[in-house]
Amino acid sequence: MVLCLASLVLKYGYALQITPQAKDQAVQAEKEKEPEKIMPSPKNIKESTAIYVFLVWMWVAVFVLIYILILKIKEVDRLHRIKFFSAKRE
Amino acid sequence: MKLKHSLFTRRQFLNGLFGGWLTALLASFLYPIIKFIFPPTREPDQVILPFPDFKDMGPNSVRVFSWGAKPGLLKKNEDGTLRAFVGVCTHLDCNVTYLPGQRKFFCACHDGWYDENGRNIGGPPPKPLRQLIIVIEGEDLIIKREGVE
């Protein structure tokens, strides 16, 4: 508790003549300003749009990559079936 | 004009497509991480100080104030006018000090010297000290970056 008070007072910026009473009042003001809980979220409409755009782009990329991977899987399975990689080197 | 042979095989095309999209996706994940690691450390556009604090400065003296994360130097000249500098050496970023006896700014790191107007006059510093603009409005002493309205 003492450490908390101390750090709040130290953060208080450049020097003023502070009486002990004023100090307490200042500390109270600081504590009230301190948010009870920080809920993270995008700060403005630009940021929230950016996030939605990013999510859409990300899923598009994921599905494109999965599609290509499925093609590659089919090809590589086929090669394995016809034993393309076994034994003799070309 | 028709090519005799393909530039690349179907396998190469597919692999290229895959690599390209994967790189794009990874880059889009890397972007926030890079921005996170290199946050913008902007200097303040201006700093407002209480003028009364600085009224009692004697001539040829310097007071330090906070300019973002750097020290700012407020200098009262012989004739009573005020000048403001960013108190950071233009050589390799050490903080400079003012020597009133010699009327020079001095950087201890590599023996850099500036005259009382901030011009680099000796040692390694390549440029003069950065100047800041002073505006006095009533009780407020406003110090601005050059180029800021």
Added chain:
Amino acid sequence: MSIKDTKTWIQEWLDERSGLSSITKFLREKKIPQHKHSIWYYTGSAILLFFTIQVITGFVLVFYYSPTLEEANQSVGRIMTEVPFGWIIRSVHSWSASFMIAFVFVHLLSIWITKSYRRPREATWMSGVILLVFTLAFGFTGYLLPWDDLSLAATKVGTDIPRSIPVVGIWGTRFLRGGEDITGDTLTRFFGFHVSILPVLLFILLAVHIYLVQKHGMSLPLTARRKNERFVELPFWPNFVYREMVVWLILVGVLFSVAVFLPPSLEKAADLMAPAPEGIKPEWYFLFLFQTLKVFPAKILFITGDTIAILLILLAVIFLFFLPLIDNRPAERKGKIITFIAYVFIMYAVVMTVWSLI
């Protein structure tokens, strides 16, 4: 030189100096059997995926986090409000932890139920149980770091638990807390565990675990072996890895979407002198243990209920660790009782978790 020639040149240069080609040859020849239980083979690399994400996000979060009493909460607040994309990176780190732990449980249960821990894979299983403990330790130590009311309370309860073990328990509590009580020292200690000690230990054990998996190959399910079935075997590289990549892409997509829409919040800084806030509970993966402790009465005969609960939990962990030695039948025997115990455990964990939330 074309790109292909350059690639070949680099590979040959590396191989001559490192012998890397023996590894790539091994990975091409390694076979993954395909059968109706093959889907569980994907859990291992999923864990690795989430762990990698934890390491990367953890590396950058540690740039801004301050592990001291005065600054911990405020530094996390700064990450969430001032540092660009801070809240997303923290959210990914938090969710990836939950995903990783969930997949560790699924991985463990799938090995248990398919009896893949049997000879010669006992050591793989045992290293895996220790990895489970390390993973939960990561979760536990990480949870305290934001130093808000909830995490402090959860840590107080969590570090108090060893105390119930007779004789030696108090040393467990002192070791975790750095003393009798939770102080700034506890935070520093947990930070040291979370970013230094546990990563090193986990990395070493993971290397052992993965080596053992390669050495013994994929185990086969009992049904296939008993019927002497012929089944398809896929090469690990590239066939199985491509399939794993599909899984990774989907998991990353889900992780990121969840992280963006359900980011964790930050309560105000913990006050060591304040009474415990209402409704404290640990992270979801500890809820069933938490409820187990709550269920036991304060005293049974002359022993505290807590002590009995803890000893039972310890017994369960020991049973888990020595499972391959307890069930040391040859691989072909079905082991119905062991399967039954696994399902009992799942039911117990689910019921207790749900109960703790009501």
